Amino acid sequence: MELIFATNNAHKLAEVQAVLGNRFTLRTPRSCGITEEIPEEQPTLEGNALQKARYIHERTGCDCFADDTGLEVEALDGAPGVHSARYATDGHDFAANNRLLLHNLEGVENRRARFRTVIALILNGEEHLFEGVVEGHIIDRETGDEGFGYDPLFVPEGGVRTFAQMSTEEKNAVSHRARAVRRLVEYLHNLKK
Numbered sequence: 001m002e003l004i005f006a007t008n009n010a011h012k013l014a015e016v017q018a019v020l021g022n023r024f025t026l027r028t029p030r031s032c033g034i035t036e037e038i039p040e041e042q043p044t045l046e047g048n049a050l051q052k053a054r055y056i057h058e059r060t061g062c063d064c065f066a067d068d069t070g071l072e073v074e075a076l077d078g079a080p081g082v083h084s085a086r087y088a089t090d091g092h093d094f095a096a097n098n099r100l101l102l103h104n105l106e107g108v109e110n111r112r113a114r115f116r117t118v119i120a121l122i123l124n125g126e127e128h129l130f131e132g133v134v135e136g137h138i139i140d141r142e143t144g145d146e147g148f149g150y151d152p153l154f155v156p157e158g159g160v161r162t163f164a165q166m167s168t169e170e171k172n173a174v175s176h177r178a179r180a181v182r183r184l185v186e187y188l189h190n191l192k193k
């Protein structure tokens with residue numbers, strides 16, 4: 001089965017392709033001639049995931065899905081949340097975002113946080129949402145070189161290493177995104193039965 005994954009984030013693409021294996025062929029917006037940044041202007045992850053998927057569907061007519069993800073920190077009332085990409089600056093400046101997060105958590109004892117992914121699928125013109133969550137905590141300095149975004153600061157529940165100290169396979173065993181993708185796959189498999 002072929003699906004367009006409405007993302008410009010190469011890290012996400014690699015993670016999702018690793019969960020899907022060779023049962024699904026993922027196409028990128030770029031491979032369909034869509035090179036501009038896909039708009040995400042909604043106040044919720046659900047709204048943004050739908051906006052991104054609709055943007056691609058309207059332009060291609062193809063089955064597609066999008067992922068919107070936020071890091072929700074308990075002591076910061078759920079921030080950066082839907083603003084995770086643009087927490088510190090207008091762009092996707094991972095280092096600046098991480099610095100600001102550490103600054104805002106200085107002296108804060110409660111380090112609990114979670115990643116939440118919402119996937120919006122448009123299949124035969126119908127919209128479906130899937131969610132994946134991983135609980136964990138924020139450590140006090142960046143650790144590890146793998147992954148992207150807030151990975152060097154996030155340790156999933158029950159572990160001692162950050163996502164940035166894990167291989168894609170290890171991150172996918174517990175991550176928010178992999179959980180949402182597995183729900184998507186389960187849905188698609190059940191359709192075929």
Ligand code: ITT
Pocket residue numbers: 006007008009012040067068069070071084085092094097115147148149150151163177
């Ligand atoms: P697309 O919209 O093109 O898919 P994006 O990078 O803008 O890519 P999101 O809006 O979903 O993706 O993600 C917002 C930010 O949250 C992202 O820029 C990262 O800083 C962070 N983020 C998302 N998923 C993450 C993950 O698995 N690990 C660490 N940080 C993540």
